[in-house]
Amino acid sequence: xxxxxxxxxxxxxxxxxxxxxxxxxxxxxxxxxxxxxxxxxxxxxxxxxxxxxxxxxxxxxxxxxxxxxxxxxxxxxxxxxxxxxxxxxxxxxxxxxxxxxxxxxxxxxxxxxxxxxxxxxxxxxxxxxxxxxxxxxxxxxxxxxxxxxxxxxxxxxxxxxxxxxxxxxxxxxxxxxxxxxxxxxxxxxxxxxxxxxxxxxxxxxxxxxxxxxxxxxxxxxxxxxxxxxxxxxxxxxxxxxxxxxxxxxxxxxxxxxxxxxxxxxxxxxxxxxxxxxxxxxxxxxxxxxxxxxxxxxxxxxxxxxxxxxxxxxxxxxxxxxxxxxxxxxxxxxxxxxxxxxxxxxxxxxxxxxxxxxxxxxxxxxxxxxxxxxxxxxxxxxxxxxxxxxxxxxxxxxxxxxxxxxxxxxxxxxxxxxxxxxxxxxxxxxxxxxxxxxx
Amino acid sequence: xxxxxxxxxxxxxxxxxxxxxxxxxxxxxxxxxxxxxxxxxxxxxxxxxxxxxxxxxxxxxxxxxxxxxxxxxxxxxxxxxxxxxxxxxx
Numbered sequence: 001x002x003x004x005x006x007x008x009x010x011x012x013x014x015x016x017x018x019x020x021x022x023x024x025x026x027x028x029x030x031x032x033x034x035x036x037x038x039x040x041x042x043x044x045x046x047x048x049x050x051x052x053x054x055x056x057x058x059x060x061x062x063x064x065x066x067x068x069x070x071x072x073x074x075x076x077x078x079x080x081x082x083x084x085x086x087x088x089x090x091x092x093x094x095x096x097x098x099x100x101x102x103x104x105x106x107x108x109x110x111x112x113x114x115x116x117x118x119x120x121x122x123x124x125x126x127x128x129x130x131x132x133x134x135x136x137x138x139x140x141x142x143x144x145x146x147x148x149x150x151x152x153x154x155x156x157x158x159x160x161x162x163x164x165x166x167x168x169x170x171x172x173x174x175x176x177x178x179x180x181x182x183x184x185x186x187x188x189x190x191x192x193x194x195x196x197x198x199x200x201x202x203x204x205x206x207x208x209x210x211x212x213x214x215x216x217x218x219x220x221x222x223x224x225x226x227x228x229x230x231x232x233x234x235x236x237x238x239x240x241x242x243x244x245x246x247x248x249x250x251x252x253x254x255x256x257x258x259x260x261x262x263x264x265x266x267x268x269x270x271x272x273x274x275x276x277x278x279x280x281x282x283x284x285x286x287x288x289x290x291x292x293x294x295x296x297x298x299x300x301x302x303x304x305x306x307x308x309x310x311x312x313x314x315x316x317x318x319x320x321x322x323x324x325x326x327x328x329x330x331x332x333x334x335x336x337x338x339x340x341x342x343x344x345x346x347x348x349x350x351x352x353x354x355x356x357x358x359x360x361x362x363x364x365x366x367x368x369x370x371x372x373x374x375x376x377x378x379x380x381x382x383x384x385x386x387x388x389x390x391x392x393x394x395x396x397x398x399x400x401x402x403x404x405x406x407x408x409x410x411x412x413x414x415x416x417x418x419x420x421x422x423x424x425x426x427x428x429x430x431x432x433x434x435x436x437x438x
Numbered sequence: 439x440x441x442x443x444x445x446x447x448x449x450x451x452x453x454x455x456x457x458x459x460x461x462x463x464x465x466x467x468x469x470x471x472x473x474x475x476x477x478x479x480x481x482x483x484x485x486x487x488x489x490x491x492x493x494x495x496x497x498x499x500x501x502x503x504x505x506x507x508x509x510x511x512x513x514x515x516x517x518x519x520x521x522x523x524x525x526x527x528x
Binding site for chain 2 (some may be wrong): 002003004005006007010013014017018020024025027028029032033035036037038041043044046047048049050051052054056078079080081082083085089090093094095096097100101102103104105106186292403
C-alpha cells in the first residue's frame with residue numbers, strides 16, 4: 001500500500017502482463033515516455049488510449065516572494081502538464097466510491113449528523129474497498145474536522161449565551177442559603193408591629209425589585225433581596241455588600257452582552273465566577289452560623305422535658321426545608337409565596353387535632369412567631385405568649401433559627417382572646433416590656 | 439497527438455509492429471490501473487509519477503441556490519510531472 005513502483009518494477013509488471021521479454025517492455029516504456037515528453041515539449045497535447053490526456057496549460061507570470069529572503073520576485077510565464085485520466089480508467093480506480101453521489105443536505109443539519117454521516121461513509125468505504133490494503137480512514141479523519149468547521153463556527157457564538165445561564169442556575173442555589181438563614185434575623189424587627197405592616201414591607205421590596213428586574217430572571221431578584229436582609233451582625237455585612245457590588249458590575253455587561261465582544265465575555269465570566277465565589281463563601285458562613293445556633297438550641301432543649309420528643313423531628317425538618325426552598329427558587333417570587341403555603345399547611349392539621357397535648361409549630365424562614373400567633377390566636381400580637389412559653393429554647397425572639405419547634409400554649413393559659421381588647425392590650429404591654437428589657 | 443499517432447511513432451522507434459506496441463501500451467495501462475487501485479504510485483524517471491489519491495468527502499455550498507451538498511469521497515488518479523519534464527517544458 002502506498003508503495004512506490006519503480007521503473008524496473010514497472011518493466012517487470014508490464015512484461016508479465018504482455019508476456020513480452022523484459023527487454024522489449026523496457027524499451028517500449030522508455031520510448032513511450034520520451035515520445036510523450038517530446039510531443040509535450042513541442043507544445044502538443046498527447047492522448048493515450050486507455051490512459052488519458054496529457055495536455056499543456058499556460059501559466060501566466062505572477063508575482064511572489066522568496067520564502068527565505070522575503071524578496072519579491074516574479075515567476076515567469078511557463079507551461080505545465082496537466083493530466084486528465086480517461087473516464088474508464090478514473091472509474092476503475094475510483095471503484096470503491098463509484099456508488100456515491102453528491103447529496104443535498106438539509107440546511108438545519110447539525111454537526112453531529114454530519115459527523116455521523118462521515119463515520120458511516122468511512123465504514124462503507126472500508127467495506128466496499130476491494131483491495132484489503134486500502135485504508136480510507138486515515139486520510140479522512142483529519143479532513144473530517146475542517147468539514148464540520150463551518151457549522152461549529154456557530155457554536156462558540158451560541159455557547160457564551162448559554163453559559164451565563166448555566167452558571168446562574170448553581171448561583172441561585174447558594175443564594176437561598178443566606179436568605180433563608182437571615183430572614184428570621186431581620187424579621188423580628190418587624191415583629192412587634194401588626195402583620196399588615198409586614199405585608200406592606202414585602203410589597204415595598206417588590207416595588208424596589210420591579211424597576212431593577214428588567215430582563216434578568218429569578219437570580220436578579222435574590223440579589224436585590226440580599227441587601228435588604230443584611231443587618232444586625234456586623235461580620236455578615238461585608239458579604240452581602242460585596243455580592244451587591246459584584247452584582248452591579250456584572251449586570252451591565254450582561255445587558256450589553258448581545259454585542260458579543262470577546263473581552264466583555266471574559267469580563268462577564270470573571271464577574272460571574274467572583275459572584276459565585278462570594279455567594280459560596282457567604283452561604284458557607286451562614287450555614288456555619290446556622291448550625292451553631294442549632295446546637296445552642298438543641299442543648300437548651302436537652303434540659304427542657306417537654307421538647308425532648310420534638311428534637312428528632314426537628315432535625316429531620318431542618319434539612320428538608322432548604323431543599324424545598326431550592327426547588328422554589330426556580331419559580332417566580334409570587335408563585336414561591338404561594339408554594340410556601342401548602343408547604344406549611346400540612347403542619348397545621350398535624351398540630352391542631354391533638355389539642356389536649358401541647359400544640360407545636362415550627363419557625364421557618366417565612367413563618368415567625370407573629371405568623372404563628374396570627375394562625376393560632378387570630379392576632380399576631382399574641383406572639384409574646386408563645387415566646388413566654390418557649391423561653392427555654394428561644395433566647396432572643398428576634399433571632400430564632402428556622403426549623404425551631406415551639407410549643408403553642410393553649411389560649412386559655414394566658415387569657416388570649418383576639419376579640420377582647422383588654423387581652424390585646426395586655427399582650428402589647430408585654431411586647432413593650434420585652435423591648436425595654438433589651 | 440492522438441493515440442494512434444503515438445503508437446505509430448513508438449512502433450517505429452522500437453522496431454516493432456503497431457499491434458505489438460498497442461498490446462504493450464494496453465499492458466502498461468492495465469498495470470497502472472492495478473497498482474493505482476491499490477493506492478500505489480508509479481514513478482517514471484524523467485517523466486513524472488502517477489498516483490492515486492483519496493479525496494475525502496466534503497460539504498460544499500452551491501453558490502447559486504445556497505444549498506449544502508455533501509460531495510462523496512473519491513480516489514482520483516493524479517499525475518505529477520517530474521522536475522526534468524518541467525524544465526524541458528519551460
